[in-house]
Amino acid sequence: MQHVRIESDAEDASLVHVLYPVPERHGRILRVIYNETLTPVAIVTAYFDDEVQA
Numbered sequence: 001m002q003h004v005r006i007e008s009d010a011e012d013a014s015l016v017h018v019l020y021p022v023p024e025r026h027g028r029i030l031r032v033i034y035n036e037t038l039t040p041v042a043i044v045t046a047y048f049d050d051e052v053q054a
Helices: none
Strands: 005-008 015-022 028-035 042-048
Touching: none
Parallel strands: none
Antiparallel strands: 005 015, 015 028, 028 042
C-alpha cells in the first residue's frame, strides 16, 4: 500500500487535495483536488505534481 497524503486547500475549505505516489510512474505524485461538500464528490482537477516530494 502506497502512502497517501491528504491536505486541505489553502483558499477554499470545500476542496481537498489527495497526493498519491503512482508506482507505475516511478513514484511521481498524482494530485487530485476534489470538492467534498457535493454529493457525489466532484473532482476539480488531477495532475502529476512534480513540485511535491514523496
